[in-house]
Amino acid sequence: MSLKLTLLGWSASGLRCPDHQVHLCPENSTTPYPVTLVQMPNGTGKTTTLNMLRATLSGAAREWNSQKIREFQRSGDSTRSGQFVVRLGMDDNLLTFELNLDFIQGKVAYRTSSSHSYGIRDGFLPPRDIKKFLNPEFVNLFVFDGELANTLLNPKQTRARDAIDSLFQLSLLEKAAHHFQENWERHAQNSSSKSSQGLTRRRNNLNRLKTKRDKIKRERDALQIQQSQLKLGIQDAERDYDQALGKDQNIGTRLKTIKVQLDQAEKVVEREVEKTTEKMRDPQRIIPGLAASLINLKANLDRLKLPTSTSKEFFEELAEAQECVCGRQMDDVTRQAVRDRAMQYLGEDEVGVLNRIKSDIADYCGGNPEQYHQDFQEQVQGLQKVIRTRDEFKTELRSLEEERLKQGDSELEAKKQHLDQLREQLDQCNQRLEEIERSPHSKPSEDTDCLKELEFLITKAEDDVAEVTHTLTLKRKTEIVRRILNQAHQHAREELRKIIIEETNQRITQLLSRDPVRLEDIPDSLKLQGRAGASVGQTLSVSYAFLATLFNRSNHQLPFIVDSPAGALDLNVRPEVARLVPQLGNQFVAFTISSERQSFVDSLHQAAQENVQYLTLFRKTSRMDALWQNVDSNQLTETVDGVMVTGKEFFERFDLDEEL
Amino acid sequence: MAIDVKVDEAVFAAVVHHNQPDKVAKRIMKLLEELSDGRSKTDDIGSFIETILDAIETDNYEELE
Amino acid sequence: MDFQLRKDARRWFKDISHHYPTLFDLYYFCLMAGFAAGRPNTEIKADHVDDLIGYFPREFQSRGRLLVGVLIQVHLSRLGIDLDERDDVYRQVAKLVDPNSPSYLSNEGVRLMNQYAHGGFDVLCEYFSDRPRSIETFLRKYSRCISDLNKRN
Numbered sequence: 001m002s003l004k005l006t007l008l009g010w011s012a013s014g015l016r017c018p019d020h021q022v023h024l025c026p027e028n029s030t031t032p033y034p035v036t037l038v039q040m041p042n043g044t045g046k047t048t049t050l051n052m053l054r055a056t057l058s059g060a061a062r063e064w065n066s067q068k069i070r071e072f073q074r075s076g077d078s079t080r081s082g083q084f085v086v087r088l089g090m091d092d093n094l095l096t097f098e099l100n101l102d103f104i105q106g107k108v109a110y111r112t113s114s115s116h117s118y119g120i121r122d123g124f125l126p127p128r129d130i131k132k133f134l135n136p137e138f139v140n141l142f143v144f145d146g147e148l149a150n151t152l153l154n155p156k157q158t159r160a161r162d163a164i165d166s167l168f169q170l171s172l173l174e175k176a177a178h179h180f181q182e183n184w185e186r187h188a189q190n191s192s193s194k195s196s197q198g199l200t201r202r203r204n205n206l207n208r209l210k211t212k213r214d215k216i217k218r219e220r221d222a223l224q225i226q227q228s229q230l231k232l233g234i235q236d237a238e239r240d241y242d243q244a245l246g247k248d249q250n251i252g253t254r255l256k257t258i259k260v261q262l263d264q265a266e267k268v269v270e271r272e273v274e275k276t277t278e279k280m281r282d283p284q285r286i287i288p289g290l291a292a293s294l295i296n297l298k299a300n301l302d303r304l305k306l307p308t309s310t311s312k313e314f315f316e317e318l319a320e321a322q323e324c325v326c327g328r329q330m331d332d333v334t335r336q337a338v339r340d341r342a343m344q345y346l347g348e349d350e351v352g353v354l355n356r357i358k359s360d361i362a363d364y365c366g367g368n369p370e371q372y373h374q375d376f377q378e379q380v381q382g383l384q385k386v387i388r389t390r391d392e393f394k395t396e397l398r399s400l401e402e403e404r405l406k407q408g409d410s411e412l413e414a415k416k417q418h419l420d421q422l423r424e425q426l427d428q429c430n431q432r433l434e435e436i437e438r439s440p441h442s443k444p445s446e447d448t449d450c451l452k453e454l455e456f457l458i459t460k461a462e463d464d465v466a467e468v469t470h471t472l473t474l475k476r477k478t479e480i481v482r483r484i485l486n487q488a489h490q491h492a493r494e495e496l497r498k499i500i501i502e503e504t505n506q507r508i509t510q511l512l513s514r515d516p517v518r519l520e521d522i523p524d525s526l527k528l529q530g531r532a533g534a535s536v537g538q539t540l541s542v543s544y545a546f547l548a549t550l551f552n553r554s555n556h557q558l559p560f561i562v563d564s565p566a567g568a569l570d571l572n573v574r575p576e577v578a579r580l581v582p583q584l585g586n587q588f589v590a591f592t593i594s595s596e597r598q599s600f601v602d603s604l605h606q607a608a609q610e611n612v613q614y615l616t617l618f619r620k621t622s623r624m625d626a627l628w629q630n631v632d633s634n635q636l637t638e639t640v641d642g643v644m645v646t647g648k649e650f651f652e653r654f655d656l657d658e659e660l
Numbered sequence: 661m662a663i664d665v666k667v668d669e670a671v672f673a674a675v676v677h678h679n680q681p682d683k684v685a686k687r688i689m690k691l692l693e694e695l696s697d698g699r700s701k702t703d704d705i706g707s708f709i710e711t712i713l714d715a716i717e718t719d720n721y722e723e724l725e
Numbered sequence: 726m727d728f729q730l731r732k733d734a735r736r737w738f739k740d741i742s743h744h745y746p747t748l749f750d751l752y753y754f755c756l757m758a759g760f761a762a763g764r765p766n767t768e769i770k771a772d773h774v775d776d777l778i779g780y781f782p783r784e785f786q787s788r789g790r791l792l793v794g795v796l797i798q799v800h801l802s803r804l805g806i807d808l809d810e811r812d813d814v815y816r817q818v819a820k821l822v823d824p825n826s827p828s829y830l831s832n833e834g835v836r837l838m839n840q841y842a843h844g845g846f847d848v849l850c851e852y853f854s855d856r857p858r859s860i861e862t863f864l865r866k867y868s869r870c871i872s873d874l875n876k877r878n
Contacts, residue, residue, distance in 0.1 A: 300808035360790045442776035477716040484674040492670035
């Protein structure tokens with residue numbers, strides 16, 4: 001939706017300019033005249049009025065120092081304060097901005113009121129929809145003077161480009177890009193690595209771990225095959241060896257018998273080891289007297305009624321009650337004492353655990369507490385016995401071997417060596433497999449050979465890569481979207497520039513038919529074709545044409561307030577500018593001096609279909625009295641130091657360019 | 661506050677130029693409208709940013725001059 | 726918080742660890758030695774231990790609460806708290822027990838149990854001249870070790 005802003009009027013008091021009040025609307029209307037001409041002789045305070053208009057509409061005075069503030073004080077006067085009030089129409093909303101200047105303290109204060117909100121609020125508070133227009137940069141585009149016209153054409157300034165950016169909101173693209181950048185920076189701050197080198201490093205680490213894992217897996221597979229082969233080999237070698245050993249008939253028979261017995265004894269040992277291991281898991285078995293201690297613990301806990309059926313929750317509820325269980329009234333002191341005591345009791349859940357501990361003690365240590373350790377001791381002794389039995393068979397077997405080897409059988413010796421070698425190899429193979437297949441440490445080192453640890457490290461490395469990948473993906477996406485926004489900004493500016501140049505040139509052609517200039521480009525400022533500078537008149541014309549094009553294109557309706565719209569223009573240009581004026585917007589307010597009237601006012605009057613308000617403002621001094629003494633009182637407004645006369649006739653008769 | 665049609669066209673053209681799907685342009689325009697209305701706090705526009713980034717494709721993106 | 730086994734303990738048990746389904750068995754051996762000797766070690770740093778698990782594994786599930794009971798008993802005894810000192814007993818129990826923990830122990834409780842395990846390993850190293858090479862030897866020697874420690878303590 002486009003915006004319609006109108007200037008409804010203003011008032012000044014206590015300032016360098018005469019006190020005055022300007023209403024820009026016909027009586028009983030809130031629609032201002034399309035054109036208002038305010039004629040003020042030089043020295044009347046035209047510049048002050050314009051500066052006040054700008055400051056009040058933009059909030060710029062907030063940045064003024066006290067010296068600047070006091071420059072607006074009425075000269076030769078001890079006025080303590082001044083005020084400038086501007087009334088605006090924003091669609092159907094009436095806005096008032098008040099600028100109050102305290103010359104004693106050298107401070108300013110704004111107040112804002114709106115028909116859509118309640119009361120007057122302190123501060124410069126334009127509604128959100130027009131904030132982008134009511135700022136120092138933008139206000140200067142529609143409260144316009146020759147100085148602005150010069151800056152638009154000044155190659156060292158970017159006012160023209162800024163005007164396009166502002167009016168067409170191209171700065172939004174930059175703002176959006178900035179938000180994406182901020183988003184990325186916020187994310188990057190929390191990431192441990194943001195660069196592609198970081199990603200490469202992590203990927204390399206992941207690949208290294210995966211390569212190692214695959215290598216270890218192949219090694220494990222090979223070792224398992226080797227293990228099976230070795231076991232088979234050992235079986236064969238043992239058989240060979242036993243055969244060779246048993247070549248001596250006597251030894252052979254005894255060997256067979258012992259082997260069978262040894263085999264059985266090994267199985268028994270294995271069984272007993274398992275039983276012992278299982279029994280060792282009962283703490284009350286392995287520590288002598290532990291069962292009795294635990295029973296004693298339980299008995300004491302029972303005796304002390306621990307855990308008590310009264311729990312912490314009981315005390316916490318009691319602390320909230322009005323009365324104690326004994327009937328006394330609770331107060332802050334007793335409540336706190338109860339809460340303190342509650343900390344010494346267990347919660348209901350804790351009571352539950354303790355009761356289960358006591359129950360387990362009863363189950364596992366009940367009966368005769370001595371029996372548990374005794375039972376375990378017997379188990380260990382039993383284990384010892386079967387180990388001894390097995391070892392005896394082993395010893396016997398070794399003796400047989402030695403006896404046989406003493407017979408000097410080199411073949412037997414060779415077979416023994418071979419068997420020992422195979423066993424040694426199997427041992428090494430087993431050790432290596434154990435290392436590869438063992439359970440993982442919780443904090444494995446990077447050079448581990450344990451497969452489970454490697455898998456853990458790989459998962460961690462994959463997470464690391466993912467983290468950086470995500471960060472880099474975000475970075476890439478941010479780059480892409482910023483490029484899009486940047487390109488769109490340039491493209492839009494370029495397209496708009498082309499259109500604005502073309503339309504501005506059309507308007508310039510109309511204005512300066514006799515001495516045309518052509519706008520070549522708007523890189524930062526308005527660049528004229530084939531020339532570095534232009535006359536004052538040309539500058540003004542080009543600027544008007546440019547602004548007219550801008551405002552027409554943008555669909556926003558803003559008042560156009562100009563100081564000396566025709567002052568520097570040649571007489572032949574003035575009518576053209578006058579005819580251009582209605583195109584600048586719905587409302588044109590110009591401050592003029594009498595010498596600007598020629599060739600301008602009449603053309604303007606016609607172009608505006610005679611719907612023009614004429615105001616003449618001057619200081620009330622004795623020497624000016626003659627000018628207004630005979631003016632109809634309906635057309636006259638008098639203040640302490642100023643006189644304002646409405647009407648075309650007086651406007652056209654008034655022939656002072658300077659104050660008397 | 662409406663965004664000028666030239667801005668709209670420029671955004672769409674830039675999106676196409678960068679081999680991105682149309683939805684990126686639509687979402688960017690929504691963000692610009694939001695910013696145009698004066699909403700620029702991180703909390704307000706965070707989801708716009710996220711939605712646009714989600715739509716950006718990196719696979720078919722080529723490095724352009 | 727997890728039960729923790731010292732890294733040097735793990736290396737010490739390496740020749741017999743394959744006989745046991747979990748590392749918690751090795752932790753348990755150290756723990757029992759620590760309880761028997763009444764000697765916690767509070768100075769083992771985090772990078773010298775491996776985190777195991779935060780609960781009692783299957784083989785120890787039925788014994789878990791009993792181990793908590795042993796911890797309470799040993800700890801009270803070490804602090805010189807008589808079992809008839811109700812408030813003090815209560816206070817210590819409340820510190821060590823957490824009904825919401827899978828091990829029934831609070832972080833403080835697990836930390837204390839780990840300290841007994843770490844101290845128990847010191848004791849085993851002192852008692853055994855060399856690390857155990859066979860399970861058969863270990864079982865017998867360990868049983869003797871615990872009995873002797875208990876007698877001394």
